[in-house]
Amino acid sequence: MIDMTLKTYQEKLDMRLDMLLNESESHYKSVIDSARYSLFAGGKRIRPVLLLEFYKLFGKNDDCAYNFACAVEMIHTYSLIHDDLPCMDNDDMRRGKPSNHKKYGEALALLAGDSLLTESFGVASRTMGIDGEYVAKAITYLSANAGISGMIGGQVIDTCGDFEITEDLLYEIYSLKTSALIKAACGCGAILAGADDDSFSKVETFAEKLGLAFQIIDDILDRVGNEEKLGKPVGSDLKNQKITIVDILGIDESRQRAKDLTDDAIGILDSFEGDTTTLKEITNYLLVRDY
């Protein structure tokens, strides 16, 4: 059921993304190829689907938010390209294929990431059929959650920090590096639909919990996942001497923590009046996923 729902969304999102980042003959074609290589590498499109579902939850039944949804996916993709670079996590594989810099070289990978990030805000700003004030407010929220006190801040602590890793600090890192962009997706859907403050605050709490659960499952899969399904070697955290929640709580307790966070998230969805069936399915799916 959720597979079908996601597939329908994915096809529509892929068509829009294809149009927004079109192949073209030019002297700078190589960077478009490089950006498209990562953008169409088989991502699950979870973030744009969350944006669209929250947009719908607050009463909007049109396609106006698709551009914004694609913008969030472009930002997610840029972050993966830059994270894989040698000066960061130095990962050679991503989704069963060579990572961007392994395929296109470091310079093009850097510029493809910069391109996706730059173009994403242009794509978001070309959101038609929604009041300009709402669009501007959603761009502010997207930038804040993708920026220094959001996703990038998380990367900084994770990759460049020299701190003693405690459970609390890990939650701060996960909140920034993973929850923040999920918050951007859910929150922008709500902002574009004109959700009230109370609802918006619940959306943020939902996204925070979903993001934490998502990252914990990621950490577990990096330890005990199936390499073929994951499309990358397991044990990369160990290789990079990166302490994760699994080191602190163990596999079973980490899984329980993800389960509790998922239950909390479902509880928040239950408190909304509209139809949250798909949102619940996604939330549960992210807990039991094996890649």
Added chain:
Amino acid sequence: MIDMTLKTYQEKLDMRLDMLLNESESHYKSVIDSARYSLFAGGKRIRPVLLLEFYKLFGKNDDCAYNFACAVEMIHTYSLIHDDLPCMDNDDMRRGKPSNHKKYGEALALLAGDSLLTESFGVASRTMGIDGEYVAKAITYLSANAGISGMIGGQVIDTCGDFEITEDLLYEIYSLKTSALIKAACGCGAILAGADDDSFSKVETFAEKLGLAFQIIDDILDRVGNEEKLGKPVGSDLKNQKITIVDILGIDESRQRAKDLTDDAIGILDSFEGDTTTLKEITNYLLVRDY
């Protein structure tokens, strides 16, 4: 005269930038320090001043455009940080100081660039006192000129391309890598002020010519400039085996070309009804500058 005008602008812009990218105690303080290191390295703030002057030219006499002006400067700064990286131009010095990655390491330099780019659009979106539709339109224009078919496209051809360099291709590179962001600055000023289509088109032509003149002077200074004033070694183009307009036309003819472009640009300014005194002074100053 122009020195005083620029200085007044610089002080006001620096105050705003300081507020927008504030030092703060956090686990990710290092990336803020790194971004601020480059943002306050003594840039001339030409692009934001152009934006503000065009905003004024079309009849607006308030401070509403300052955020947007700072956003353009943040994008300019990110591009310098990423351009200096080892996988790009591999430059050790910038404005008389170690380049960002020499001071903070590659990972933080990458993330500082990503931060400035991400935050810039958030800063632009928080433009108060101007209609949301104008703000969204200006963000679209900024993204387009900073993106793939703008500044980044120019970097791609310049750094990753394997083309036979002709005079025509050089002009294409200069137009993309240098004129595009100057066009973004001038054009966003006009868009935010609600300029009509005819005027906007003249603004674009002005910016195109100013950008080309600017890049030609840069190329000349890289060959015959004063290292101390420039704050970086001359001859970096030769070191990087980068063919510039100087190799094709020679110094004198290149200087004449820059002079002609400057005259054209001044001619366009003459065709506007409002006060273009400062814009003319900046245009002339960029031709005779020695750093």
